[in-house]
Amino acid sequence: MAADAPTRPSLRERKKAKTRAAIRKAAYRLAAEHGWEAATTDRIAAAAEVSPSTVARYFPVREDILLTDEDDALLEARLRARPAGEDPLESLRAVLLEAVRTAFAEQPEETRLRARLTETTTETGRRLTRVLAARTGRAPDALEVRVFTAAVLGALRETTAYWAEHDRTTDLLPLLDRTLDTLKGGPALP
Structure with missing residues (x-):
């Protein structure tokens, strides 16, 4: 195998990613159906079929479910791939606009919900x-x-x-x- 070939995540990493995704999906569904305030940690945990302590371990603050992103590593890699001498704002513009385009194409409802829920913090x-x-x-x-x-x-x-x-x-x-x-x-x- 080539030294720079991507490695497959371990079973543990894949299970953790599945748990994070289940928690996030449950939170989005509850928030869409009942509003963010009703999407308590206990209700999110029950909907995701995990314990409240598991929710807290993955998302120490409930709002982190909305404000963190599973694609952070991908964003980082894309930013690193931009030309080193490029203006920082232009690099961020290219990476973030592509991320938003992708999010709307692949997860339009979750993207709209995240935008709506963050309005409550502004x-x-x-x-x-x-x-x-x-x-x-x-x-x-x-x-x-x-x-x-x-x-x-x-x-x-x-x-x-x-x-x-x-x-x-x-x-x-x-x-x-x-x-x-x-x-x-x-x-x-x-």
């Missing part, structure tokens, strides 16, 4: 968007203002995760300031 962004839209003379739901606000809030969430992963030993405020500087200029290429 109230802060909507409030800030309305203020920024008014300041810039745009409509209260202008796409560009929504995207900008969501990007800032997403970057701040990622910075908080980074801070937590590094034992919370540094002051968070300078990290948040550094994050906003990164958004202003983008990551520099070497």
